[in-house]
Amino acid sequence: MRHSSGDVHDWGVRRAVNTLSAFAFIYVAIETLAGLLGAKVVVPALFPHASKAQINGPLGDWTVATSVVLALLFALISQWPVIVGQERHGQDQVQWVTARRFSLLALIIALACFFLSQLVAGVANSGLTAVLSSTGLHPPSAPGDGGMETPIMLFYGILLGPFAEELVFRGVIMNGLRRFGRVFAIITSSLLFGFMHGSLVQGLFGFISGLVLGYLAMEYGLIWSLLVHMLNNAFSSGLLAKYMPLAPEVVRIGLGFLMILVLLIGVIGLLFKIRTLRDYCRSNRAPKGIYASWRAPWFLLFCLACLLMALSEFVPGLA
Numbered sequence: 001m002r003h004s005s006g007d008v009h010d011w012g013v014r015r016a017v018n019t020l021s022a023f024a025f026i027y028v029a030i031e032t033l034a035g036l037l038g039a040k041v042v043v044p045a046l047f048p049h050a051s052k053a054q055i056n057g058p059l060g061d062w063t064v065a066t067s068v069v070l071a072l073l074f075a076l077i078s079q080w081p082v083i084v085g086q087e088r089h090g091q092d093q094v095q096w097v098t099a100r101r102f103s104l105l106a107l108i109i110a111l112a113c114f115f116l117s118q119l120v121a122g123v124a125n126s127g128l129t130a131v132l133s134s135t136g137l138h139p140p141s142a143p144g145d146g147g148m149e150t151p152i153m154l155f156y157g158i159l160l161g162p163f164a165e166e167l168v169f170r171g172v173i174m175n176g177l178r179r180f181g182r183v184f185a186i187i188t189s190s191l192l193f194g195f196m197h198g199s200l201v202q203g204l205f206g207f208i209s210g211l212v213l214g215y216l217a218m219e220y221g222l223i224w225s226l227l228v229h230m231l232n233n234a235f236s237s238g239l240l241a242k243y244m245p246l247a248p249e250v251v252r253i254g255l256g257f258l259m260i261l262v263l264l265i266g267v268i269g270l271l272f273k274i275r276t277l278r279d280y281c282r283s284n285r286a287p288k289g290i291y292a293s294w295r296a297p298w299f300l301l302f303c304l305a306c307l308l309m310a311l312s313e314f315v316p317g318l319a
Contacts, residue, residue, distance in 0.1 A: 013180045017188065018296035020173045023078065024192050025302045027168055031071035038063035061152045065160060072164045079172045091179050094171040097221035105269055106220070107228065112266020113212045114232045121205035128201065132314070149238070157237055162229035169193040169210065170217035170225050178218070180293075184286035186214035188294070192302065198309035 043050070043059050050059060076083065085093045169189050177185035194207030209232070217225035244252055293299075 013177075013290055014293040014296050016177060016180065017293040018298045020176050021192065021296060021298035021302045023075075024168065024173060024196065025298060025305070027071050027075055028196055028302075028306070030074050031067045034067035034070045035063055038066060058150060058152075061150050061156070065152055065156045068156065068160055068164050072160075072167070075164070075168050075172065082172060082176070083167070092176040094167075094175050095217070095221050097223050098219065100219050100221075102216075102220040102224045105265075106216075106224075108262055108266040109269045109273065110212055110216060110228045110266075111231065111235075112263055112270060114209055114228070115263060116267075117205050117208040117212070118236070120208060121201050124204055125201045154237060154239075158230055158234050162226055162233055165193070165196075166213065166217070166222055166226045166229055169196070170213055171222050174214055174217060180290055181286035182218055182284040183281050184290055186211060186218060190214055191294075192299075195303050195306035195310075198306050199313055200310050203306075203310060 039055065039060060043055055043063060047054070047059060081087045082092055083094050087093045169192060173192060174185045174189035177188055190207050190210030190213075193210040194203040194205075197203045197206045213225040213229060216228060244255070247255075
């Protein structure tokens with residue numbers, strides 16, 4: 001069904017995008033400012049004799065995790081009725097599980113999409129590195145850079161981070177836009193998720209992977225997008241690379257073969273699902289003129305602030 005731009009205005013989509021973008025802005029601001037204050041003020045004050053390596057290492061890891069916890073508390077407190085399904089109208093509440101069954105094939109295809117997203121972002125990173133090699137600017141980091149060697153960073157990367165990001169961007173924001181069109185909600189939340197990374201390369205990966213996670217959360221429920229997000233972070237955490245050499249040769253060969261087989265099945269399954277996904281986009285396309293809501297002030301401010309953070313990584317001494 002097509003709608004006029006007047007209908008779009010009556011629906012209040014611009015107000016919804018503006019409100020949810022403001023929510024995302026405050027969430028990211030709390031996380032960023034808490035991290036900066038913790039690293040520059042709180043940690044040096046509590047541990048005056050700590051070395052720079054300690055501040056940037058174990059103590060810094062705790063600062064990162066704490067900043068996410070504080071931002072997550074803001075999200076939980078401000079959006080509690082939506083999160084637990086007590087919202088008065090029920091149209092924006094978080095869908096933890098839908099009636100649609102999540103299959104093993106869907107999981108394999110989703111993991112393959114994550115791999116392809118990393119591949120695209122890696123190619124983009126290589127291209128930027130080549131372009132910037134003759135300038136005074138340094139290239140951005142590729143997705144997956146920055147290890148998870150310590151237990152607190154493993155907890156952050158595999159559990160805390162995915163839970164916070166899924167709850168905020170797929171749970172609250174995407175479901176808050178669901179009534180204006182599923183495709184519109186998935187794309188808008190993915191854009192905000194990509195910009196949130198504050199990096200051109202990781203932002204590209206975040207946007208593409210956000211589309212995958214958004215579809216999973218929309219059609220199967222937030223539980224399943226969270227599971228896939230955690231699995232992807234676990235695979236990219238470096239744990240396999242660290243402990244694989246310790247395993248017997250037959251285990252290494254078998255696991256390598258299994259991973260290749262899963263990737264192959266996922267890619268083939270995705271190719272067979274292309275037509276289905278195209279039909280999904282066509283049947284759930286947004287009403288005419290609805291994307292004009294991206295001109296909402298808080299949406300533009302959020303994207304601009306994150307873009308400035310992304311550009312700062314090219315300048316030595318700022319990133």
